[in-house]
Amino acid sequence: xxxxxxxxxxxxxxxxxxxxxxxxxxxxxxxxxxxxxxxxxxxxxxxxxxxxxxxxxxxxxxxxxxxxxxxxxxxxxxxxxxxxxxxxxxxxxxxxxxxxxxxxxxxxxxxxxxxxxxxxxxxxxxxxxxxxxxxxxxxxxxxxxxxxxxxxxxxxxxxxxxxxxxxxxxxxxxxxxxxxxxxxxxxxxxxxxxxxxxxxxxxxxxxxxxxxxxxxxxxxxxxxxxxxxxxxxxxxxxxxxxxxxxxxxxxxxxxxxxxxxxxxxxxxxxxxxxxxxxxxxxxxxxxxxxxxxxxxxxxxxxxxxxxxxxxxxxxxxxxxxxxxx
Numbered sequence: 001x002x003x004x005x006x007x008x009x010x011x012x013x014x015x016x017x018x019x020x021x022x023x024x025x026x027x028x029x030x031x032x033x034x035x036x037x038x039x040x041x042x043x044x045x046x047x048x049x050x051x052x053x054x055x056x057x058x059x060x061x062x063x064x065x066x067x068x069x070x071x072x073x074x075x076x077x078x079x080x081x082x083x084x085x086x087x088x089x090x091x092x093x094x095x096x097x098x099x100x101x102x103x104x105x106x107x108x109x110x111x112x113x114x115x116x117x118x119x120x121x122x123x124x125x126x127x128x129x130x131x132x133x134x135x136x137x138x139x140x141x142x143x144x145x146x147x148x149x150x151x152x153x154x155x156x157x158x159x160x161x162x163x164x165x166x167x168x169x170x171x172x173x174x175x176x177x178x179x180x181x182x183x184x185x186x187x188x189x190x191x192x193x194x195x196x197x198x199x200x201x202x203x204x205x206x207x208x209x210x211x212x213x214x215x216x217x218x219x220x221x222x223x224x225x226x227x228x229x230x231x232x233x234x235x236x237x238x239x240x241x242x243x244x245x246x247x248x249x250x251x252x253x254x255x256x257x258x259x260x261x262x263x264x265x266x267x268x269x270x271x272x273x274x275x276x277x278x279x280x281x282x283x284x285x286x287x288x289x290x291x292x293x294x295x296x297x298x299x300x301x302x303x304x305x306x307x308x309x310x311x312x313x314x315x316x317x318x319x320x321x322x323x324x325x
Contacts, residue, residue: 018261022257026253032253033204040077041081044071061094075284093151112253114135134256149300207248214248241270244273245273245281
């Protein structure tokens, strides 16, 4: 009787079912990620990062790529953090490397990628890591690209990279040194963390929901045979899916749930989507422009597009070969 009352299958019902399945699967990771970013914003002393990095600029840049494992933040939260760290003396190369790698090289993204690509059930210990091909490829390529960009930025002076106001504030005396503000209580910091997390969650959830709607329509209403011409050709698939990642502006803690169902695209194309999106999208273009000069932002956009587009397919092949050994 209950089954008889159910509505007949429809195009709207298909979209709604696909939308809810992706939404419920990805939303918990957004919540955890934004909660961590709020706690970091409230409790982390920004000077700590400068203390733990090596004195050598090259080694510090290489180490900065791993900071996301210790201080995990999504791309929505990392830009304001970088601005504060740079003003407190963190080397520009380290800041850029951390900015690009942190949204990918962090535990929340690793777990969400494992879950989205059904690799969690194949990994029961360190010996089964070869089964987590997409997760390993994403984290390793994200780290490599971030370090390469950071080492390139190392050749430039802060005034050549940063907006004039921020570059001038690096060596300028800080008002809080002359009259330090009273330390906040634990309760005040906790309230600040929760407010920051709530703001980040609402902002991130909005972009995620828009992406889920587009993906649900894409997966249920678009004839996949039409996409075979694009998806089957890596020369077209890679730039098109990277452009899609930029337009969707998804959070790195949940974008794997958008990429995984795209059956028409190859694993290399999905890898490009998962690495390029957290490093460069529409909202990040505006956020980067608040810290870096416009020509630097454009150079970053073009450079990342070319670098990730060229490395995704060979990198995926290398990881897959290593996994089969």
